[in-house]
Amino acid sequence: MSINIDKVRSIIGDIAGMIEEKKQYLSDLDQAIGDGDHGFNMARGFEVVMQKLKEAPGADIGDVLKTTAMALISNVGGASGPLYGSLFLKAAGLAKGLTEIDLAGFVPIFKEGILGVQARGKAELGDKTMIDVLLPALESLEKDSAAGLSGKEAFANAEKIAASCMEKTKDILAKKGRASYLGERSIGHIDPGATSSYLMISIINKALA
Numbered sequence: 001m002s003i004n005i006d007k008v009r010s011i012i013g014d015i016a017g018m019i020e021e022k023k024q025y026l027s028d029l030d031q032a033i034g035d036g037d038h039g040f041n042m043a044r045g046f047e048v049v050m051q052k053l054k055e056a057p058g059a060d061i062g063d064v065l066k067t068t069a070m071a072l073i074s075n076v077g078g079a080s081g082p083l084y085g086s087l088f089l090k091a092a093g094l095a096k097g098l099t100e101i102d103l104a105g106f107v108p109i110f111k112e113g114i115l116g117v118q119a120r121g122k123a124e125l126g127d128k129t130m131i132d133v134l135l136p137a138l139e140s141l142e143k144d145s146a147a148g149l150s151g152k153e154a155f156a157n158a159e160k161i162a163a164s165c166m167e168k169t170k171d172i173l174a175k176k177g178r179a180s181y182l183g184e185r186s187i188g189h190i191d192p193g194a195t196s197s198y199l200m201i202s203i204i205n206k207a208l209a
């Protein structure tokens with residue numbers, strides 16, 4: 001697997017398209033355990049991301065990720081804007097100067113992004129958040145990268161793990177964010193942020209397949 005800067009831009013474009021397509025569904029999930037804005041927040045943010053990337057396409061992958069981060073931080077309200085913003089911003093720091101990455105290069109960049117989400121939101125595995133999808137996906141990619149699998153194979157595995165971890169958020173009680181105010185009543189609903197994280201991983205998998 002090798003992802004160059006054009007591929008990174010096209011993957012972000014695919015993510016923006018997917019979020020637009022699924023914005024009602026993501027907001028419906030958030031309606032059940034939050035305030036019903038997750039999909040609409042994300043769609044507004046990614047619309048600005050695409051505008052900004054058009055204005056400033058960037059010279060390396062770090063630039064593209066940083067532009068994405070800043071647009072999300074400024075235009076996605078609520079918890080998920082700063083959280084996804086941190087993911088892309090921290091990832092951008094490690095991707096600075098790079099115009100091409102392979103699986104072994106992707107893993108530490110993704111890890112740095114997830115650590116950024118955790119530094120900001122303090123969520124651990126099992127709190128019913130996007131972390132419940134992001135961390136297992138990272139672990140799967142790390143393991144497969146170390147075992148010498150191709151990027152294509154590794155992302156196919158990560159996508160499956162992300163899907164099942166997203167589903168599992170249905171059975172757990174929310175300990176972070178607005179959903180945590182519901183206590184036991186948060187059980188029985190899939191977490192919207194875990195779903196948007198899964199969808200992003202599935203887009204990367206599709207782009208590599």
Ligand SMILES: Nc1ncnc2c1ncn2[C@@H]1O[C@H](COP(=O)(O)OP(=O)(O)OP(=O)(O)O)[C@@H](O)[C@H]1O
Pocket residue numbers: 030034035036037038039041042077078079080081083117120121122123128129130131176177178179191192193194
């Ligand atoms: N502390 C956190 N760490 C990681 N993810 C979180 C945290 N708090 C919330 N989330 C994620 O954000 C999603 C909600 O995003 P949304 O765009 O709806 O923001 P929001 O309405 O402000 O959310 P919230 O009400 O949870 O603050 C949740 O489904 C969850 O996955």
Ligand SMILES: [Mg+2]
Pocket residue numbers: 030034035036037038078178
């Ligand atoms: Mg919300």
